[in-house]
Amino acid sequence: EVQLLESGGGLVQPGGSLRLSCAASGFTFTGYAMSWVRQAPGKGLEWVSATSGGGGNSYYADSVKGRFTIFRENSKNTLFLQMNSLRDEDTAVYYCAKDDWGQLSPNNYFDYWGQGTLVTVSS
């Protein structure tokens, strides 16, 4: 059974940093691209970033480019999102999602999701 468990959320001041983690199990982690998707309070889903199975390719939404970094530690079946220069508008529940295959492609989709971790950016 595929399981994705996010952690690392919390309260952080504007301009601060936070690192999210996603522990994966139930599938061959290195074989699949992984993504982060967020949902701000009262808003819809917004894709944030994705990385290939090997971690060599990544891409980002314009709203986080240059501030967030996605990376993975395949030996530990864990996905990360390093968030720097946080803004009020980054407040959201962040979901980890598994892609349906290993390379990044326009045809990828999210076949499994975690329960999410809440990030609150506020002074």
Add this chain to the structure above:
Amino acid sequence: QSVLTQAPSASGTPGQRVTISCSGSSSNIGNNYAYWYQHLPGTAPKLLIYRNDQRPSGVPDRFSGSKSGTSASLAIGGLRSEDEADYYCATWDDSLNARVFGGGTKLAVL
């Protein structure tokens, strides 16, 4: 503002058939597959439809997807109370080089 447009709400009574639409453009739905997700607040979103009209194993055949031109649709037949949730369409946008979601449609089962 989302590049994919969905009505913010929809409703139906038990047993009815409801259709949720997703309108895009030639740079997204018009040139790529459409996907549908179901989301109950506080839970993990769930994949309902992939590649326009394919259902993952375990998704009831009451759920069906279609695509025509720059629009996609999700139909839910035999509506049940447990179908009350938010539904999102998604695809890739060639101009933005990004995955995009619709704004979501909140479905009420009256």
